[in-house]
Amino acid sequence: MSKKQSIHSLIAIIRDKKGNILSIGKNLHLINNKLSYKSHPYMRQLAFKENGEDSKKIFLHAEIDAILKCDNINKAYEIQVFRYNKKEDFLCSKPCDICLSGIKKTNIKLVTFVDSDKHLVTVNIEEL
Numbered sequence: 001m002s003k004k005q006s007i008h009s010l011i012a013i014i015r016d017k018k019g020n021i022l023s024i025g026k027n028l029h030l031i032n033n034k035l036s037y038k039s040h041p042y043m044r045q046l047a048f049k050e051n052g053e054d055s056k057k058i059f060l061h062a063e064i065d066a067i068l069k070c071d072n073i074n075k076a077y078e079i080q081v082f083r084y085n086k087k088e089d090f091l092c093s094k095p096c097d098i099c100l101s102g103i104k105k106t107n108i109k110l111v112t113f114v115d116s117d118k119h120l121v122t123v124n125i126e127e128l
Contacts, residue, residue: 010093012062013080014070014108022076025066027059040068042102050098063099067106078110078122079103092116100128 012025040060047058063081070076083093093113095103103111104125112122 009085010062010081010083012066012082014066014073014076015078015080016072016075017077022072023066023070025062025064025069027062027065040064042068043098046098046102050101058098061096061099063095064102067102073106076106076108078112079108080112082114090114090118092118095128100125 010027014022014024016022039058043060043064044058046064063079066079067073067076079095081093081095083091085091092115094115095111095113100111109125110122111125111128112120115121
């Protein structure tokens with residue numbers, strides 16, 4: 001991999017009120033490299049509603065992947081989102097506006113992520 005390329009991995013974990021894992025979503029995004037990104041019509045729909053643009057190139061984000069994989073989304077209480085680089089250093093993992101719009105369509109109340117100062121924070125979804 002060239003010096004201009006870097007790898008960022010994202011993982012999203014949905015938990016119930018007791019902390020049990022209900023689903024895990026992920027995406028792998030290679031920067032400056034052409035990949036065939038996994039996508040989903042729901043991700044495209046959310047992107048269109050949020051951005052007003054129709055993009056066939058939108059890839060499936062970890063948060064939406066976790067929501068789609070969750071068999072019992074009604075029990076979902078918290079989503080935890082983690083992003084890390086090739087060296088396994090944690091990076092800012094605050095969900096994007098598209099993902100936040102998808103999360104807000106569920107019963108999820110709390111969002112845990114690494115902020116821009118690399119602190120782990122848990123926030124009520126209504127605060128985002």
